[in-house]
Amino acid sequence: MMLRLRVSFPDRPGALGQVARVLGTLGADILQVTVLERETGRAVDDFVVSWPGSPDAATVADRLSAVPGIRVEGVWPTREVPGAAPDYDLIRHVASDPSRAFVTLVDAVPELVGAEWAVALSSDGEGLLHRSWQAPEVLEDGGIAGVKLADLALLRPAALTSGSHQLMSIPVPAAGLHLVLARTQGPSFHRAEVDRASRVVEIVSIIAGP
Missing domain, CATH: 3.30.450.40 (GAF domain)
Structure with a gap:
């Protein structure tokens, strides 16, 4: 299932890699990352991921939010084609x-x-x-x-x-x-x-x- 995740996390070296590792651990394949914001010590990025099965948004958000420092602002299905313009x-x-x-x-x-x-x-x-x-x-x-x-x-x-x-x-x-x-x-x-x-x-x- 293709999902778009909006995630806020501390804006420091290695933080993006930590989010990527967490998504990988949960079985998600990251297809695209879009940087939305880098302010007040936090970053906000949109991830387009391929997620196994058909998880509901609340489950995905709960599993990600369990990691200290990560805040999930939204999870929703997408038809976005990674790499398209x-x-x-x-x-x-x-x-x-x-x-x-x-x-x-x-x-x-x-x-x-x-x-x-x-x-x-x-x-x-x-x-x-x-x-x-x-x-x-x-x-x-x-x-x-x-x-x-x-x-x-x-x-x-x-x-x-x-x-x-x-x-x-x-x-x-x-x-x-x-x-x-x-x-x-x-x-x-x-x-x-x-x-x-x-x-x-x-x-x-x-x-x-x-």
């Missing part, structure tokens, strides 16, 4: 047909940050412009994922939580829309994920033109 693929598709730039963005951007779906909302927060195929089909009570559309039209890129959903909102002023991404499994979107998605949105906006 989905941001490059997205930009290539956008460049090949700029007229569909933001439709392509909404369809492809969830894969960049481990989201489950994405939607494009009008900047006034009153309308749905496009949604990825995994996104909810019906907006209940004028909202999505339990949040009013107008409340998702934030002035700057940000992550927020609504019930069981972790959300990311990115304004796209040039296109008069807001991009919203969501996942129901895993921790809140890290600022490194928000920054990555924002940079891709900026490039797509440039390619799309006026």
Whole structure:
């Protein structure tokens, strides 16, 4: 089973190796490591691992958290392909047909940050412009994922939580829309994920033109 683990541990020489040894002892095969944060004496990394069997997230977190100094911030299934470059693929598709730039963005951007779906909302927060195929089909009570559309039209890129959903909102002023991404499994979107998605949105906006 493919899992994505978000792990916090002391930022000191050998600490990453200790986490790798613990994962190996538990039978996990590390396929990819992404550094998210190195601050205040701790590191936060995302590991994509192949885990034997079909363990539940709580069991994985408990076994890792039993090691002194290691704190598990999230465990969730992933379809991520280690070594792939989905941001490059997205930009290539956008460049090949700029007229569909933001439709392509909404369809492809969830894969960049481990989201489950994405939607494009009008900047006034009153309308749905496009949604990825995994996104909810019906907006209940004028909202999505339990949040009013107008409340998702934030002035700057940000992550927020609504019930069981972790959300990311990115304004796209040039296109008069807001991009919203969501996942129901895993921790809140890290600022490194928000920054990555924002940079891709900026490039797509440039390619799309006026």
